[in-house]
Amino acid sequence: MSALKQTVRHLLGLDDDTAVVIQQLACAEPGCPPLETVIAVLPPGGPARRWTLHRPVEQVTDDDVRTLLATAPEGA
Numbered sequence: 001m002s003a004l005k006q007t008v009r010h011l012l013g014l015d016d017d018t019a020v021v022i023q024q025l026a027c028a029e030p031g032c033p034p035l036e037t038v039i040a041v042l043p044p045g046g047p048a049r050r051w052t053l054h055r056p057v058e059q060v061t062d063d064d065v066r067t068l069l070a071t072a073p074e075g076a
């Protein structure tokens, strides 16, 4: 997951004060794989940004992350 974090940092041009959290969570939505990957970007003064990929973290590629981060974060 740390390689993925570095990809997120690089693509978004984040500074060291901004935390990147990548979690693999269970997804209960019908038709979804059982595991999803959540990427959260947490700047010290907020606001947090969050994206979800409906696949396990081991199947997430740099290209997936690039495409995902070009979309609006959840709740924005």
Ligand SMILES: [Zn+2]
Binding pocket: 027, 028, 029, 032, 033, 036, 054
């Ligand atoms: Zn899902």
